[in-house]
Amino acid sequence: DQQVKQNSPSLSVQEGRISILNCDYTNSMFDYFLWYKKYPAEGPTFLISISSIKDKNEDGRFTVFLNKSAKHLSLHIVPSQPGDSAVYFCAASEGDNFNKFYFGSGTKLNVKP
Amino acid sequence: EAGVAQSPRYKIIEKRQSVAFWCNPISGHATLYWYQQILGQGPKLLIQFQNNGVVDDSQLPKDRFSAERLKGVDSTLKIQPAKLEDSAVYLCASSSGTASYEQYFGPGTRLTVT
Numbered sequence: 001d002q003q004v005k006q007n008s009p010s011l012s013v014q015e016g017r018i019s020i021l022n023c024d025y026t027n028s029m030f031d032y033f034l035w036y037k038k039y040p041a042e043g044p045t046f047l048i049s050i051s052s053i054k055d056k057n058e059d060g061r062f063t064v065f066l067n068k069s070a071k072h073l074s075l076h077i078v079p080s081q082p083g084d085s086a087v088y089f090c091a092a093s094e095g096d097n098f099n100k101f102y103f104g105s106g107t108k109l110n111v112k113p
Numbered sequence: 114e115a116g117v118a119q120s121p122r123y124k125i126i127e128k129r130q131s132v133a134f135w136c137n138p139i140s141g142h143a144t145l146y147w148y149q150q151i152l153g154q155g156p157k158l159l160i161q162f163q164n165n166g167v168v169d170d171s172q173l174p175k176d177r178f179s180a181e182r183l184k185g186v187d188s189t190l191k192i193q194p195a196k197l198e199d200s201a202v203y204l205c206a207s208s209s210g211t212a213s214y215e216q217y218f219g220p221g222t223r224l225t226v227t
Contacts, residue, residue, distance in 0.1 A: 004155070032214055043117070043204055043218030044156070089155050093214065100169055101216070103148075103155030 003027045004092050006104035013111050019077040021107045023090035026071065030092040034101065035064060035075050038087045047088070048075070080111045115139065117219035119205050125225045131193035134222045138186070138207030144168075145182055146216065147190050148204040156204055162188065195226045 005024045013019045023033075031052035036044035050057040050064045050073065057064050063076045077084055087108045091101040118137040126132050138145050143164050148156035159178065160170040164185040173180070177196070182188040192199055202223050206216040 006155075009153075034214065036218075041220065043206070043220050045218070046215045049214060091155075100158060100161060101214075103157070105153065105155045 002105075003030075004090060004102045004104040006088075006090060006107050008107050009105070010108045010110070013080045013109065015082055015111055015113050016079045019075075019080045019084065019109055019111065021075040021077075021088050021090075021109065023073045023075075023104050024071060025073075025092050025102075027092070027094070027102075028071065029094045030102075032093045033064070033066065033073050034091045034093075035062075036089045036091065036103075037084075038089065038106070044089055077109075080109075082111045082113050085109055085111045117205055117207055117217050119203075119219035119222055121222055122220065123223050123225075125227065126195055128197055128226050129194040131191065132195055132224060133189050133191045134203050134205075134224075136188045136190070136205030136219060138188070138205070139217055142207035142209055142217070143185070144208045145188050146204075146206040146208075147180055147188070148206065150202045150204055150221070152201070159190070192224075195224075197226050200224060200226045 034049045035047040037047045038044040048059050048062050050066050066073045087106045089106045091103045093101045120135050145162045147159045150156045159173045160180045161168045162182040165182045180190045202221040204221045206218045208216045
């Protein structure tokens, strides 16, 4: 039973435009969310996080939005750059559960020059 | 700061053989994770250590998988005997285990079982 879902396996965006990656979760006890970025043949690297006490967190070109009532979060990348082309995973955790994270299946972003 | 090290990077074995993976976490990181990532899926937690104690191994197939963390530092994950469905990338990650939720991942070991 997948508790974190990324329903779009791939996304293609033109350089300079906005990329929006979506993630849905089913467990209402999740209260901390992460986005990871993964290049081929490398491990995932941390990108940005958000806790359930916030509905938005921004870091440079990356913004994560959290809609707790809809159990939905999204990652916005503005402007998108070719170097952003990678697989993006969202992950969710119950805060007091020793950092046990559940990952989505990933969305492959392709930013075209 | 050195990252999480894993070896080998690639391994090809036949079904029913055994295999072992090694992980060296970031120095000082108390929490170590082993994940299995099957092609097209996200990482799935197999086992989580806090220092050298097991915090969670609920998704570890204990009839064939085993893991240990020696002296709270390095860790090994073993599969014996391997099945075709064990073909995956095995990722090791570590975190400071305190207020930070950020996990640092190694490059992974790609296992192919034929």
